[in-house]
Amino acid sequence: MAAVLPYRDINVHSSPSHYAFSSPSSPAAPTLVVDRPSGDIRLHDGKLLGSRRVSSIAGILGLIKLRLDKYIIVITKAQPMGRIKGHMIYRVVATEFLPLRERPLHDPDEDTYLALLKTLVRTSPLYFSYSFDITNTFQRQAHADPAVPLWKRADDRFFWNRFVQEDLIDFGAGLGAAAYGHRHASGQQPDVDPYILPVMYGMLEIKNTSVKGNPLTFILITRRSRLKAGTRYFSRGIDENGNVSNFNETEQVIILNDHASGGLGGFAGNAAQQNGAVGGNAAKEVQVLAYVQTRGSVPVYWAEVNTLKYTPKLQIRGVETAVSAAKKHFAEQIRLYGDNWLINLVNQKGREKRVKDAYKQIYDYLVTSPVESSEGDKRTDEKFHVVEPSQTKTSYDRLHYIYFDFHNETKGLRWDRAQLLMNQLEPHVLKHGYFRAVDMPGDTGRVEVRRHQTAVVRTNCMDCLDRTNVVQSMLGRYILSRMLIDLGFLHEGEHAQDDQAFEFLFRNVWADNADVVSKSYSGTGALKTDFTRTGKRTKAGALQDFNNSVTRYFLNNFQDGPRQDAFDLFLGAYLPSDSGIGSQLLFADRRPLFIQSIPYILAASIFFLFISCFTRRAPEAAILPLRLLMFIFLALAVACFHFIWSNGTLYVNWPKLNRLPWAVESYQEALSSVQHNPVVGPLVGKKHERGKSDARLLGLEEGKKRRE
Template sequence: MSLQPFRDVNVHASTSHYAFTSPSTPNAPTLVIDRPSGDIRLNDGSLLGAKRVSSIAGILGIIKLKLDKYVIVITKAQPMGRLQGHMVYRVVATEFLPLRERSLHDPNEDKLLTLLKQFVRNGPMYFSYSIDITNTFQRQAESDLSRPLWQRADDRFFWNRFIQTDLIDFRTGSGRGGQQPGADPYILPVMFGMLRIAATKIGSAPFTFALLTRRSRYRGGTRYFSRGMDEQGHVSNYNETEQVVILNDHTGGPGGFMGGSGMQSGKSGGLAGNELQIMSYVQTRGSVPVYWAEVNTLKYIPKLQIRGVDTAVEAARRHFDEQITLYGENYLVNLVNQKGREERVKKAYEQMVRTLISSPSETSESDRFSNEKTTSISTREQHQRMDRLHYIYFDFHNETKGLKWHRAQLLLDQLSEGLMKGSYFRGLEMPGDSTGALEVRSQQTAVVRTNCMDCLDRTNVVQSMLGRWILTRQLIDAGILQPGQSCSDDPVFEDLFRNMWADNADVVSNSYSGTGALKTDFTRTGNRTRAGMVQDFRNSATRYVKNNFLDGPRQDAFDLFLGAYLPPTSVVGSSVYADSRPVLIQSIPYVLAASLFIIILSLFTRRAPDSAVWPIRLFIGLCFAIAAWSLQFIIAHGMLYVNWPKLRTPPFAVEGYQEALTRAHKDMIVGPLITAASSREKKTRHSSITRMGYMEEGKKRIE
């Protein structure tokens, strides 16, 4: 029985089922998904009455919306390169196969399906048929290679785990029947994040250099709608980044998923006598582990909310307990500003660390530029598990202002001892071992967990700096570099290194904030440039627009795909995306736009010589007054105009919206009109819902 997913899968469709077969493995059972029930079964023989639809790269998963289930299949995959001889692919195109032959249309169903398709299309997702890319090489070396690939996957980074639930439940026999190992090759784990693989060299020494960033499926979401930590200890925007060097990598060229049985293992032949050697280093990033949020109000700087640290201690303990179990010693690098609005987040983080560790010892360093250049909180003697936390604050803003970004290297003085003790992973693939198991020569026993407010821009600058430092040490240990040399001495490799880390910054930032990262000119070139500052301004402006007006539906897509929101089965009621605000409030942005249009038109339109001046001036003045009032109203009641998530609206958004609506009702100009219109709308909506209920009952009887 194959332990790895099938590389070639054919889809056969009929009115009663979808059937999935592997032409290169004719003895394997056929996976059948019955229509429209969605029941799954295995069939040993070929099914009659089904026609072959297409060849696919794999099954991404099965998702249930309000009216129907959809099988999401990967129709196109792009080879990205090989890791340890195993080809890795990126998901390029997918297709949603409905279980109902004739789909029932519903405004909610259509909207959710559109959101999902756009989310899957834009999401950078990667997979391999033969290597577990959800796990670091160190964790892979400790895993049981006799288990199917999906069972070895790291649950945090098994991005499609929720939509694989139906297949996994069928495989494990949850609640009905026994184990179904024949389903293993149809379950394909997918990673969300960034992956780059490049063949390079320093001097005359060739090697493969790779960078992988895995985004956690827990507390996934967008910038202002997913902050801080939940009660289970999962933090927002958590990413694990692994930097990999592979020596003696004699793998072959790219291969597609249509490889025959000889390629089913995914391995390419290596040269005997030169064992393949892998060195990797892992870093993590994640939101500050306290209960906090930033509330959009249409102002450029959102309103910051932080709950008491005491309420989050147990959740933070769960978070760090997992981090210590997985990575060992944790060096917590905090890069938020020590002044202004970010100061509250800094103090909350430090209070949390003091609460968790026993006998905290604190040291600070200052200079003429900063009263607190660095702060360290740790314990001299470890008495309990949480004493393996070591907090380091670095005043990134003050140390690097004036384009002096090279001063970020000062952080290395605080971390060098921990980096040396924590070491890195090094493993050898022994010749003749067909499983590809690694013989461990050294292990990484500590991790640097870096954060700024968003865990995006400043974080990536520091992580790339640490990556360069550890890479130099690895290459010196391997004999490629001599003591005193640096990997950055080779200009060709340095350009590759910088651009790979800058790509990493952009991918992580895009999935969270909707734009590329800031400060990537420094990561790409080593210098902070004026052009880079202009690009950062454009990205900041784009982030403002997206975070306030476009991220609500994007957050809904995260919640749908990851299973944080389960659509109800009832179709009674209007669309969840119908605008429930009073019509007068909805109309004010249009009034503003119309007023500005008239003003601009009048300023740039030539006036007839014999026309009266004062009526036009009065009319323009009136438009100015209307535009000023409309703008003032929108700013004063900004929460009414933010595009909030509709499926799982955050509690702070619900409260803020109601407060803003209450203030709007008290407005001297439009308040009475809003109140009267709202009363009429409630009566109309109640009548409409009643009629829809009768229609739904009739539809069910017809079906």
């Protein structure tokens, strides 16, 4: 049975009563119709009369209902990124939001919702394929049924547009969506499957290269989870469902004899091409070797509260309360990946120590009768901290904890000492291996599995970004050398980095991966990528890290609130409501007027001082009044800056849709402190707080929270 794949080409027809989507390459297939303005979905055999063709699109990203209207998000432009076993992979370049109302109504909140979504989609690294499941690892794909529609095979964690595809998915299943007012036809509608296109958020690079004269395709894929997705300081730790922040799955792949990469491929590729039987090379096997790593936030309830200080306030809310959530998380990780080697790179001193200790405590709660041992060296007693269960009793005994004091071990630009961790991991990585399979000739999509990867290394630091990137690339290089030795391309004792041209490519691909993952979470490229790109720490790299750190500070305090709101909207963590339209102004600034005015007074004072210092004055002009004014504005600027710095929580750009409990607490505490100040307290009394109420501040619960 042939696989049901998404349409490569879709024409959009529009009329005042509907939008119609049809594939010109499949004229016998029914037309997908979305009625206006109701949003009802139906299939229509043949062409619809009375509509005009408005464009040709690459696919339907999804449908989303906001406050006043529903919008169809379509992919208008896609960029080819390369082929994997003949299947073309694309990146989303441009999208368009098609409103269902012919004459859109304007509302301040609706316009803000749209602006947030458009910015998020435009700046997100989104990838898709019409014929290849990029949301699943090669190992999971090997055990999937290729006859199942592509979207049904997709990994739910990495099916980034899963929420906005729910209308089509529900329609295909014959389910109604009462919340959105659909009147779906009864019974399943499999003809809608080709209109459902799964999209992945992350990083993907495909390089046709060679090692020691042996041609191969080198691929690196990082998939970002849509569960508990968010920004650096507004999404930390674990939630009650066992999802952790900034969870990414990274797969490093080499493919041999992938001759289909030069042929047609994708939706048009035939079975022979997809199995490498092209151009007289049919005798050579198409081999796939893949290795998977993961990263994710420390799985306890913790947060960092922005206060405009460079280092936010750290909160950890009871390790015991997170045990149930941590069990869900690691049970899922063990089910998916087998044994988990938990590499903790958080500092063992200073403010990070509490997070490091919390991770160790949650591990102790999960494993059975743990026995601890330490391995030291000349520099520190705590280089490695290994915990293993004394006897196997539960599935959680498949967790193995290793602590590595990354900053202490690599200080003084001694980044080569990170290899000490690799020496510790080496026997376990060799034991659990990597995935290896060969395409089966004449059986499209089927492979013969010759080896499974039976464990995963899960790495984390505070943000799961910079230190994590260094360790993951180091592990990727080691396992790549093992793959090439097993293939006979290298002799025992040789390394992939001995080939300088390939080493240059390898380093830059991994550094690109580091930058993409970091920008998605923190807003800037990764720190320490000079080591990833060059193999050594440089002063120029340190200067770039300083620039990235300053940029992160600005973005994390003043830009990430709206970005978090955009994530919550697109992923369904917040559902807009049409109640109270035009009256509540969800995104309005509700702080007291005095607090809002302080930054403007500061800016005006600095502007006056600047003008006073650099503007020429007439010779006969009196100096004393000007100096007196300068002194007054200088004092005013200092007072305003001190007020902002002392009450930084009041000036952080917080998310406005899903209010964070710890952020609300911090805000209320800072506001109460200002109100009780004998000097400025009378200026920020409750009578000046425009429309502020505890209910609004704490809740703003117009929509339901994440739908499970």
